[in-house]
Amino acid sequence: MNNHHRSVKVLRRGDLAKLTGCNLETIRYYENIGVMPEPPRSSKNYRVYDDRHVARLRFIMRARELGFTLDEVRDLLALVDGGAQTCGEVQGLANAHLASVRAKIADLKRIEHVLSSTVAQCSGDDVPECPVIDALREEA
Amino acid sequence: MNNHHRSVKVLRRGDLAKLTGCNLETIRYYENIGVMPEPPRSSKNYRVYDDRHVARLRFIMRARELGFTLDEVRDLLALVDGGAQTCGEVQGLANAHLASVRAKIADLKRIEHVLSSTVAQCSGDDVPECPVIDALREEA
């Protein structure tokens, strides 16, 4: 109860980082590239954040966890900020992203298949002959 | 049959690029970072390649297609160049890489699951309420 002469505790960059788990420098980076808004500054030029910044950063971090690129995040935020976003528009972006996620999975599965079946042929012994090396050397 | 007064046609950087499908600039990049050896130079300072360079570059490209990082490629090449590589050593590297591929697949599948089940709840309509946006806003 000692903050009645300290006004409401303001959030500085480090506080925002701790609250969200975001790296301190990343916050500034997001501001530079325009996905986080420029916050107001204190008299000593410190960035001052509030609840909406916390929510915004969490939104961004969740989108990143879902593999959205920062460009896609910008698009999502533009829709949300526009206020008039529609479910259809968002669904469009999400579906496009989903397609690219599925493409990556397919690529990796192909790689996984080749690698695992090749490694399975390895003797694992102390000999120079190795199916993995052979596969990499193979004449196409 | 007009090359008997031209000696054997030498491979220059562009030829190597065409033969392998590798980007011209990437060849120089691989040389800079030490995965391709510095080739001999012609009198006019042009790089001169031979069959072993072609094989080397193909090896690198196949390893990259299998998702090996350039660091891992360097390790593979060091083993091969050492001449005394053993199947066991190569298998070790390949298994480590396989594990990271599988980890990536698991990550992407988790993402795919979250995304697809969320998108499936979308009405797709011209309304502002959207399950995707809700998921991104969600208080953890």
Added chain:
DNA sequence: CTTGAGCCTGTACCAGCTACAGACCCTAGA
């Protein structure tokens, strides 16, 4: 003899951060 293609070099750029140097600023302890 000119024009175009190829090669040479160094350097800048992309995503998506991360980290560091060199200034400030502020608070707590001696």
Added chain:
DNA sequence: TCTAGGGTCTGTAGCTGGTACAGGCTCAAG
């Protein structure tokens, strides 16, 4: 009151795996 330590500010460099371009040289064909 001084000082040590933390925090913050700015700009900039580094990472991976390339890609691309400018400005200069060389070479062959027309």
